[in-house]
Amino acid sequence: MKKRKTRARAVIAAAPDGTETGYPSVSLAAERTGGQAARISAACRTGIPYRGVIWRYAGEN
Incomplete structure (x- = not known):
């Protein structure tokens, strides 16, 4: 089988206390x-x- 190409985009979750989780x-x-x-x-x-939580795509400001 062929591997499927994915369009996954990394995201970052910024909690109110300032911690960020990718x-x-x-x-x-x-x-x-x-x-x-x-x-x-x-x-x-x-x-x-x-x-x-504030969510944003990785690589965006």
């Missing part, structure tokens, strides 16, 4: 935090916090 993909971040991938993606796009 994840290699939105789906893995959702799995580890118990959140929803679609909501994390939306939070990255809009800047609105999700589950008390």
Whole structure:
């Protein structure tokens, strides 16, 4: 079988206390935090916090 190309984008979760946690993909971040991938993606796009955390794509300011 061929390996599928992925479009995974790394994300960073910035907690209110200033700690940042990086994840290699939105789906893995959702799995580890118990959140929803679609909501994390939306939070990255809009800047609105999700589950008390500010989400952003890695490499973006």
